[in-house]
Amino acid sequence: MFDIAENLKKLPDCLGVYLHKDKLGRVIYVGKAISLKNRVRQYFQSSYQNSSPKVKALVQNISEFEYITCGSEMEALILECNLIKKYMPKYNVLLRDDKTYPYIEVTVTEDYPRVLKTRRLLKDGNKYFGPYSDVGAVNDIVELLQRMYSLKRCSATEFPEGHRPCLNYHIQACQGICTGRVDKEEYRKSIREIIDFLSGKDKALVTELDRRMREASEEMRYEEAAKWRNDLFAVKALKETQRVTMINDQDLDIVYALKDQDHAFVVLFPVRGGKLSGRETFQIQADESDSRKNMVAAFIQQYYSQWATVPPEILVEEEPDEKELLEEFLSRGRKKVQILVPQRGSKRALMDLTRRDLMEMTKTIEDRAQSRKEREKLVYREMQDVMQEGGFTRQPGREGKPFRVESYDISNTNGVDSVGAMVVFEGLLPVKKDYRRFKIRTIEGADDYGSLQEVLYRRFRRAQKGSQGFSTLPDLILMDGGRGQVTAALKVIRALGLSVPVAGMAKDDRHRTRALVFEDGREIDLVHHNVLFRYCGTIQEEVHRFAIDYHHRLHSKNSFHSELDDIPGIGPKRRNDLLYHFKSMDAIRAVSEEELMEVPSMSRQAAENIRAYFASHPAGRKAFGTGTVTFVEED
Numbered sequence: 308m309f310d311i312a313e314n315l316k317k318l319p320d321c322l323g324v325y326l327h328k329d330k331l332g333r334v335i336y337v338g339k340a341i342s343l344k345n346r347v348r349q350y351f352q353s354s355y356q357n358s359s360p361k362v363k364a365l366v367q368n369i370s371e372f373e374y375i376t377c378g379s380e381m382e383a384l385i386l387e388c389n390l391i392k393k394y395m396p397k398y399n400v401l402l403r404d405d406k407t408y409p410y411i412e413v414t415v416t417e418d419y420p421r422v423l424k425t426r427r428l429l430k431d432g433n434k435y436f437g438p439y440s441d442v443g444a445v446n447d448i449v450e451l452l453q454r455m456y457s458l459k460r461c462s463a464t465e466f467p468e469g470h471r472p473c474l475n476y477h478i479q480a481c482q483g484i485c486t487g488r489v490d491k492e493e494y495r496k497s498i499r500e501i502i503d504f505l506s507g508k509d510k511a512l513v514t515e516l517d518r519r520m521r522e523a524s525e526e527m528r529y530e531e532a533a534k535w536r537n538d539l540f541a542v543k544a545l546k547e548t549q550r551v552t553m554i555n556d557q558d559l560d561i562v563y564a565l566k567d568q569d570h571a572f573v574v575l576f577p578v579r580g581g582k583l584s585g586r587e588t589f590q591i592q593a594d595e596s597d598s599r600k601n602m603v604a605a606f607i608q609q610y611y612s613q614w615a616t617v618p619p620e621i622l623v624e625e626e627p628d629e630k631e632l633l634e635e636f637l638s639r640g641r642k643k644v645q646i647l648v649p650q651r652g653s654k655r656a657l658m659d660l661t662r663r664d665l666m667e668m669t670k671t672i673e674d675r676a677q678s679r680k681e682r683e684k685l686v687y688r689e690m691q692d693v694m695q696e697g698g699f700t701r702q703p704g705r706e707g708k709p710f711r712v713e714s715y716d717i718s719n720t721n722g723v724d725s726v727g728a729m730v731v732f733e734g735l736l737p738v739k740k741d742y743r744r745f746k747i748r749t750i751e752g753a754d755d756y757g758s759l760q761e762v763l764y765r766r767f768r769r770a771q772k773g774s775q776g777f778s779t780l781p782d783l784i785l786m787d788g789g790r791g792q793v794t795a796a797l798k799v800i801r802a803l804g805l806s807v808p809v810a811g812m813a814k815d816d817r818h819r820t821r822a823l824v825f826e827d828g829r830e831i832d833l834v835h836h837n838v839l840f841r842y843c844g845t846i847q848e849e850v851h852r853f854a855i856d857y858h859h860r861l862h863s864k865n866s867f868h869s870e871l872d873d874i875p876g877i878g879p880k881r882r883n884d885l886l887y888h889f890k891s892m893d894a895i896r897a898v899s900e901e902e903l904m905e906v907p908s909m910s911r912q913a914a915e916n917i918r919a920y921f922a923s924h925p926a927g928r929k930a931f932g933t934g935t936v937t938f939v940e941e942d
Contacts, residue, residue: 309371311351318344323376324386326394330370334394339383343374359596365398384629384636388608400605401592409445411436413502418491419459419484420498422452428613435616436505451538452504455515456497457482507579513539559620559654561661562606564591564599565669571597573606576661577618600625604633607646611637621646622658683709683734685838693823693831693839694783699808701782709734711779714812714850715796716787717747717758718858725750726861727762728854731781732846741776744857756795759786763799771803784809785843787850789824797826812847820844871895874920876913884908896921 323343327336327350340346350366358366377383391399412425413434424445428435453460459482460475466485475481482489504512516539523532561576571593589610593602604627611617617637626648627633637644649655690710694701705711712732719725727745731738745765750757769777784800784807786792793811800807813830815821820843822830833840870892871882888906889895895903895917903914 311369311371314372315348315351318347318374319376320344321376322378322380322383323374324383324390325372325374326390327365327369327396327398328371328373329368332371334390334396335368336365336396336398337387337390337394339377339380339387341380343376347372347374359594361398361594361596380629380632381635381639384608384632388612388636392609392612398594399592400597400602401609409442411445411449411505413498413505415498415502417464419489419494421459421462422449422501424449434502448505452501454480455512455519455538456501458497459484461485557620558618559622560618561622561658562603563624563661563665564602564606565665566591566593566595566597566599566602571602573602573610574665575610578657600627603627604629607633608636617641617644619644622649622654624648624658679735682838686710686735686842689836689839690783693810693836694808699783702780702807705782710783711781712783712785712846713781714785714787714846715759715762716850716854717755717762718854719747719753719758724858724861725753725758726854726858727758728850728857729762729766730846730850730853732849735842737849741779742853743776744853746861755788756791759792759795760799763796764803767800767803767805767807780805780807782808785823785846786811787847787854789813790826790828793824793826812843814847820847870924871917874913874916876910876916881906881908881913 320342322341324339325343325347326334329335350369375386377386395401410425410428412423414420415434416432457480461473470485472483472485476483500511516535520532520535520539523535559578563574565572565574571591573589573591575587591602603623607621619642623646630646634644634646649658687710714730716728717725725747727747729743731741745762747758747761749761766777770780784796786796786809789811793809796809811824812820813822813824820833822832824830833843871877871885884906885895889898900914900918903909903917
């Protein structure tokens, strides 16, 4: 057992990072200190009992601690940042947004660069713009740039003699780099224009869109003209949202902290090319005792650590503690970054402008928060009524917390490419990090009940094995279906020795959830539960969307699957070469081993594998398992 008093004596009097842990060994706080000996000891002194409620709660939950010594304050700051992001400790100020934001990548390291959406920020020499909070806008921008400049879309960098251009070239969606007839300098000129646009210099793009629109109109290609007009409107609309406050064409960010009794936010106003453009809001895990300047400092440390580039200036209302250390941290491998509190001039005027916007936003946040709180109370109350009417109890330890609901659906096309989907809601909100997809493994054909049972078995078996991603049990399972789906689900849940209530979402003639159905045939009509009616309808639509989306992607991928892909030694290149040479699968099936060797990429072993495969798989024969279906343990 960890002896706190004994280990406090062993603490070194040097710079480092410390980690407090609870009785389960979970990291609940990460901090850095000039002297680990003095700082960590403070937590266990009697004077600390007069601290804020947050600190009191932290100290009461410390069962052990550990520390890591560092060579410099910068090393300690970087380590602290990495550990906070790794463990997401309960008592640290945290950037709660767990989404991976999209970037726009320009692959300038390639001879003919591409423009892509990506969620991975790599130090590979390419240019990255973002992150952006609106993934739809990123998709629209990427599609517009690819279409407008006919950019290369494939990842291939070499094109052997005889290479045939893909469909994009034939529909004029690509200039056809693979043909060897595209001038590299002209292509690079287009890329420079794109980089200027993504950097905030949109004049050239607006001019080009206007030219193309007028040219198409004059030549009476009105549909094409309308397309360019819509693109022009989209770019201009984006431009008009940039409230113009020129500051010598500078790039900078303005960061504010907001909090009330229930919520804490950091608001970021980016300024690019002297234009105030947009606003992003981030929810923060913070206590009422956390000051705004500490919230801003924690945000700057965690948020900008994921950026490839940081603007040279960050404007704040109050100077954060350890300002110089934060500036050094932000400037690593980049141009010098300054954190400033402007007192006068254009930057002060800009902060006054954004503060007025912030006051309006605060009212909106408060109104929305109040509205959401009221709706959550209604859902909680109506869900409790349903649980009581069904004779159910909540999962142990979840009393007073938002209801956790899991919903399941199966999707397939005539029994082919069958998949299962699981979505999770806590209160009113979807918990997308807990969504799960399942490729059906043990069920052949369109057997929805069997597929549901396989999905539920795999989900709850993983929970019983202690898998972290499946450990939290739901208060209620909602099946997309009726009594049959409920009965099938309960057979698996009971067989695993669990007690989780299950209800089916029965639909009306308009495909809306009209009632919750239980195993014994009882129904709870949602007409008398208005809030629950909308809530269950949202869940049903979401699980249906999630299942269909996965099925479509899997089905689309498998549509391009060839029987050759099942043969050892036959990869995509040999498969394509064989089909190009022999024109059809029937021809490949019929030729001899020597004829197969006429294809340049073929080896003797690969040719033998093909002949052996077709000898054991005659044309028209399909082998499916016919034994008793058993659930598999692996995932």
